[in-house]
Amino acid sequence: MSETPYTDDDLRTEAARQHRAATKDPDFVGIGEQMEGHKIASRGNVQWDELGEGDWDRATRAVDGLLESAADVSEWAINLGADGLVPSADHALGVTADGRPIARVLFAYVPDVPEEARTALRQAIDAALDDAEPANIDPDVTTGEAMGPADDLSLQLYRAQDALAFVEECCAIADQEQRPITTANVREWLKGARCGRQLLAAGDLTAPVDEQPGGRP
Structure with a gap:
């Protein structure tokens, strides 16, 4: 009989729920703030906030769309980490x-x-x-x-x-x-x-x- 009123699977399920909640419905303004000061991977030292206004707006909206449509792999992430x-x-x-x-x-x-x-x-x-x-x-x-x-x-x-x-x-x-x-x-x-x-x-x-x-x- 278990020594606790919950199982290891219960802990993993709750951790996965919180993991998903932490990345769901990101704040649009916050997305832009997190992009500031970070380099564009393919552009050497060029940073996101150095883009022109139109390119910046399109980029932030595209990142927002990618985050919104991101697959929910929270359960996988928790189980992979728990299993080492x-x-x-x-x-x-x-x-x-x-x-x-x-x-x-x-x-x-x-x-x-x-x-x-x-x-x-x-x-x-x-x-x-x-x-x-x-x-x-x-x-x-x-x-x-x-x-x-x-x-x-x-x-x-x-x-x-x-x-x-x-x-x-x-x-x-x-x-x-x-x-x-x-x-x-x-x-x-x-x-x-x-x-x-x-x-x-x-x-x-x-x-x-x-x-x-x-x-x-």
Whole structure:
């Protein structure tokens, strides 16, 4: 029985609510005040408040619109921080159809995940997305027909998740044995032992796990 009248999930839910409230309905005048003295990223030392009146007005209104339409990722932000995961702003993978994005995969890692493992994971998921990416969206497609590509992508991402867990285990063993870890090692480990749930998802339970390709270092 819990020692408190609330759970950890209750705390996360409340934190997410307050996180969202802190960024909702920003004050328009305050937006301009926060832009003053800050450089425009693509313009070197040029600051926002050095713009002409018309450009300044358009810029502040555009920022206001972006803040108003910002996705509510407060729950994600709270859970990532609570779990010790750090978002990566450098990489994002997406699925597009008819020239517009329809899905996006963002990454967050615990700080001690090797860069080789991060790169290999991104490449594995990117390949899965390429295999499952639809060329076009058919407005007449049925729910059943649409589930095929979705199930394929789900399976590929499921396998990528297991692959990362296997890589992390191999990295831990290599660290314990004080052996260097190379990109080639990580790529090979990503092909490694397929666990039981992967075999079940793939519908292939005929071969014992220990006969599958790959293995621990």
